[in-house]
Amino acid sequence: SQTIHQWPATLVQPVGSPLSLECTVEGTSNPNLYWYRQAAGRGLQLLFYSVGIGQISSEVPQNLSASRPQDRQFILSSKKLLLSDSGFYLCAWNRGSNQPQHFGDGTRLSIL
Amino acid sequence: SQELEQSPQSLIVQEGKNLTINCTSSKTLYGLYWYKQKxxxxxIFLMMLQKGGEEKSHEKITAKLDEKKQQSSLHITASQPSHAGIYLCGADLWGNEKLTFGTGTRLTIIP
Structure with missing residues (x-):
C-alpha cells in the first residue's frame, strides 16, 4: 500500500532563517506531488505541483520554492523566512487524472 | 469571492441527529472530492464524485453531485462523536487536476 511521510511535524523558526520541509511517498512510482498551505480560518492554497523529477509548477508568487530531486521526494524550501510564511503545510500525492489526492500529516510552521 | 463556497461554516449537532453540508461552485466541476480533517x-479522503447526479455512500456518510455538476452535498445520518472534525470539499474547476478547496465546515457533535 502507498504511504506518504512528511517531516518535521512541528517547526519554530526565526524570521530570516532558511527552511526545508521534506515529503516522501512510498509504494508507488511517478506520482503527482503537491504542496499546500493552510492558514488559520482559510482553505488550502496550492503552492507547488510536480508531475515528475525536476518538473515544478508554482501556483502563487511567494517566498518559497520547491524541488523534486527524486521520483518520490518533494522538498519545500525558503532562503529567508517571513512572518507571513507561518501556517500549516501539507504535502499530497495522486496517481494522475481523476484520482483523489492523499495527504500527509502536515507540518505546523511558526515564525518568530 | 470564493470560487468554491461551503456552508455552513460551523455546525453543532446533537449525537444521533442527521446533518448536511453543502459545497457550491459557479463553474461546472470536473471532479468533486470530500475530505475530513482533525x-x-x-x-483524510472520503469520496470522489465525477458524474452529474452521482451519489456515493460509505457507512453513514452519503455524498451527492447535482446534475449540473455545480453543487455537492455531504449528508451524515445518525451522527456520532467520531464524525466530529472539519469537512472540506475540493474541486477540479479547470480540468487540470489542480484542486480548489472550500474553507471547510467545522462539525461538533454534542451528547
Whole structure:
C-alpha cells in the first residue's frame, strides 16, 4: 500500500532563517506531488505541483520554492523566512487524472 | 469571492441527529472530492464524485453531485462523536487536476 511521510511535524523558526520541509511517498512510482498551505480560518492554497523529477509548477508568487530531486521526494524550501510564511503545510500525492489526492500529516510552521 | 463556497461554516449537532453540508461552485466541476480533517492533522479522503447526479455512500456518510455538476452535498445520518472534525470539499474547476478547496465546515457533535 502507498504511504506518504512528511517531516518535521512541528517547526519554530526565526524570521530570516532558511527552511526545508521534506515529503516522501512510498509504494508507488511517478506520482503527482503537491504542496499546500493552510492558514488559520482559510482553505488550502496550492503552492507547488510536480508531475515528475525536476518538473515544478508554482501556483502563487511567494517566498518559497520547491524541488523534486527524486521520483518520490518533494522538498519545500525558503532562503529567508517571513512572518507571513507561518501556517500549516501539507504535502499530497495522486496517481494522475481523476484520482483523489492523499495527504500527509502536515507540518505546523511558526515564525518568530 | 470564493470560487468554491461551503456552508455552513460551523455546525453543532446533537449525537444521533442527521446533518448536511453543502459545497457550491459557479463553474461546472470536473471532479468533486470530500475530505475530513482533525485539527492539526492531514486530510483524510472520503469520496470522489465525477458524474452529474452521482451519489456515493460509505457507512453513514452519503455524498451527492447535482446534475449540473455545480453543487455537492455531504449528508451524515445518525451522527456520532467520531464524525466530529472539519469537512472540506475540493474541486477540479479547470480540468487540470489542480484542486480548489472550500474553507471547510467545522462539525461538533454534542451528547
Amino acid at each position: 485539527y492539526g492533522e492531514g486530510l
